[in-house]
Amino acid sequence: MSANLSAILYLISGVLFILALRGLSSPETSRRGNLFGIIGMVIAVTVTFLSVGNFTSGFIYVLIFLAIGGSIGAFIAYKIPMTAMPELVAGFHSLVGLAAVFVAISAFVNPQAFGLGIPGNIKLASLIEMAIGAAVGAITFSGSVIAFLKLQGVMSGAPITFKGQHLLNALILVSIIVLTFYLCSNQSANLFWILIIISFLIGFLIIIPIGGADMPVVISMLNSYSGWAAAGIGFTLENTALIITGALVGSSGAILSYIMCKGMNRSFFNVILGGFGATEQSGADNNKEQRPVKSGNADDAAFLMKNASSVIIVPGYGMAVAQAQHALREMVDTLKKNDIKVSYAIHPVAGRMPGHMNVLLAEANVPYDEVFELEEINSDFANADVAFVIGANDVTNPIAKTDPQSPIYGMPVLDVEKCKSVLFVKRSLSPGYAGIDNDLFYKENTLMLFADAKKMTEDITKNL
Amino acid sequence: MEIDPFIFRLSIFILSIFVGYYVVWSVTPSLHTPLMSVTNAISSVIIVGAIIAALSSNDEVIFSSSSIYGYLAIVLAAVNIFGGFLVTQRMLAMYKKKKKKDK
Numbered sequence: 001m002s003a004n005l006s007a008i009l010y011l012i013s014g015v016l017f018i019l020a021l022r023g024l025s026s027p028e029t030s031r032r033g034n035l036f037g038i039i040g041m042v043i044a045v046t047v048t049f050l051s052v053g054n055f056t057s058g059f060i061y062v063l064i065f066l067a068i069g070g071s072i073g074a075f076i077a078y079k080i081p082m083t084a085m086p087e088l089v090a091g092f093h094s095l096v097g098l099a100a101v102f103v104a105i106s107a108f109v110n111p112q113a114f115g116l117g118i119p120g121n122i123k124l125a126s127l128i129e130m131a132i133g134a135a136v137g138a139i140t141f142s143g144s145v146i147a148f149l150k151l152q153g154v155m156s157g158a159p160i161t162f163k164g165q166h167l168l169n170a171l172i173l174v175s176i177i178v179l180t181f182y183l184c185s186n187q188s189a190n191l192f193w194i195l196i197i198i199s200f201l202i203g204f205l206i207i208i209p210i211g212g213a214d215m216p217v218v219i220s221m222l223n224s225y226s227g228w229a230a231a232g233i234g235f236t237l238e239n240t241a242l243i244i245t246g247a248l249v250g251s252s253g254a255i256l257s258y259i260m261c262k263g264m265n266r267s268f269f270n271v272i273l274g275g276f277g278a279t280e281q282s283g284a285d286n287n288k289e290q291r292p293v294k295s296g297n298a299d300d301a302a303f304l305m306k307n308a309s310s311v312i313i314v315p316g317y318g319m320a321v322a323q324a325q326h327a328l329r330e331m332v333d334t335l336k337k338n339d340i341k342v343s344y345a346i347h348p349v350a351g352r353m354p355g356h357m358n359v360l361l362a363e364a365n366v367p368y369d370e371v372f373e374l375e376e377i378n379s380d381f382a383n384a385d386v387a388f389v390i391g392a393n394d395v396t397n398p399i400a401k402t403d404p405q406s407p408i409y410g411m412p413v414l415d416v417e418k419c420k421s422v423l424f425v426k427r428s429l430s431p432g433y434a435g436i437d438n439d440l441f442y443k444e445n446t447l448m449l450f451a452d453a454k455k456m457t458e459d460i461t462k463n464l
Numbered sequence: 465m466e467i468d469p470f471i472f473r474l475s476i477f478i479l480s481i482f483v484g485y486y487v488v489w490s491v492t493p494s495l496h497t498p499l500m501s502v503t504n505a506i507s508s509v510i511i512v513g514a515i516i517a518a519l520s521s522n523d524e525v526i527f528s529s530s531s532i533y534g535y536l537a538i539v540l541a542a543v544n545i546f547g548g549f550l551v552t553q554r555m556l557a558m559y560k561k562k563k564k565k566d567k
Binding site: 010013014017018020021022024025026027030031033034037038040041044045048049052054058059061062065066067068069070071072073074076077078080082085088089092093095096098099100102103105106107109110112113114125219220223226227229230231233234235236237238239240241242243244245246247248249250251252253255256259346348353354355356358359362363365367368369371373 | 483503510539561
């Protein structure tokens with residue numbers, strides 16, 4: 001196949017990828033968008049086969065390995081529970097990162113195959129691109145592995161910090177740049193390997209100080225990195241599809257990180273430098289006097305809701321942990337039968353990844369037009385009778401609006417306290433991730449329901 | 465004077481960043497999780513490089529020092545491509561409008 005034709009076909013697959021993302025602007029068009037993405041991928045792979053044109057026994061192995069990877073991927077995709085989506089995405093990011101590293105290594109070892117020169121004398125520009133692709137890929141890989149372990153619960157979600165952490169990270173980053181520079185001047189394979197190893201190390205070090213609830217930012221950031229790694233390799237291979245895709249994914253991840261940071265009213269650097277909650281607790285501990293709370297049982301909750309005309313449900317990470325989304329939907333069905341208006345309010349950083357709650361509710365067959373974002377629904381709380389907070393905490397804390405001393409001051413929160421009554425499903429009175437008490441617990445109109453989210457929801461349904 | 469082809473690729477890159485910027489802002493927040501899984505799938509187009517690497521040794525040696533990395537990368541990228549697109553498909557199939565299941 002001529003180089004020009006394949007370049008045009010790669011461009012087409014790049015455009016199809018743009019359409020795949022474009023489709024996600026609404027659920028109706030999204031399925032068609034995904035199809036565009038698949039077609040784009042098929043085109044890119046086919047064109048590559050045709051342009052390499054090497055249908056020897058190696059080709060058979062390529063198909064075999066493709067099939068192995070494909071079946072593993074398909075198996076995972078069908079088996080994975082929706083609550084495990086953050087882990088899955090983190091795991092997939094790590095694979096893209098590692099694949100980028102492998103491709104870069106291969107290009108470094110055998111540059112002739114890619115038309116980049118000969119070993120020891122690789123074109124300067126290609127070498128820089130290769131080094132960038134490999135370094136960013138390695139950071140994506142080790143960072144995603146840590147994120148995966150934290151989300152999976154294998155590793156504690158608590159931030160891990162030590163003295164001189166930032167200094168060490170800064171030194172490593174500088175040394176990556178220095179190494180890249182030396183690599184370009186002497187093309188030493190050893191330097192290339194060292195570069196990859198310390199990139200693995202820095203990925204690991206960057207993610208360990210970041211706590212569990214900051215995971216939405218981390219996942220988005222790693223998403224962005226995987227894109228930049230792909231783009232770096234795309235430049236090396238002079239492949240348009242890869243360059244376009246890398247740029248799309250890179251900017252997509254960056255935008256998501258921005259949205260997540262804004263949802264917490266924190267700067268990106270503040271999140272990345274980490275250690276949130278571990279260091280800033282001092283203010284909260286001082287006034288630990290016992291304040292009275294009203295606690296109730298499923299019966300009370302059912303009574304309140306039965307007499308309401310509108311209910312707003314505020315789900316959070318706790319709902320995902322308790323797998324309570326199906327029980328919740330059943331409760332809502334019963335409420336609707338009693339002509340009670342029900343809607344859902346989703347905070348941007350609820351859960352462990354962007355859109356986490358929406359997927360869980362969709363899984364439980366909640367129609368997406370009953371689910372609203374913070375800005376859409378916040379003014380409705382004042383007119384609603386009952387707010388049902390299930391597994392959320394910090395995102396409802398009114399202190400973010402009133403106390404400039406609070407670490408979460410300025411964070412956009414759901415105006416749950418404006419509801420006539422608030423039902424708060426929670427295991428105990430323990431503070432949320434930010435390590436601060438939630439004023440909402442002690443309000444006159446709040447009824448605490450101390451129980452597992454799923455069990456409580458089921459009990460309420462029985463009592464309705 | 466001739467323009468370096470690198471400049472053309474750089475132009476594509478920069479323009480794609482802008483396209484990505486505007487396209488992603490128009491993605492509805494409720495679909496942010498599928499967005500992440502689909503971007504995951506499409507970034508695995510890196511398999512293109514993996515295939516070139518795997519097929520680079522055209523002689524009898526199928527598993528050379530460079531092609532072995534290609535094969536490894538093919539497996540990783542393939543997991544991602546199939547896993548990413550299928551899980552996105554599975555998620556998107558769940559997003560339904562009202563009235564469909566209302567009794």
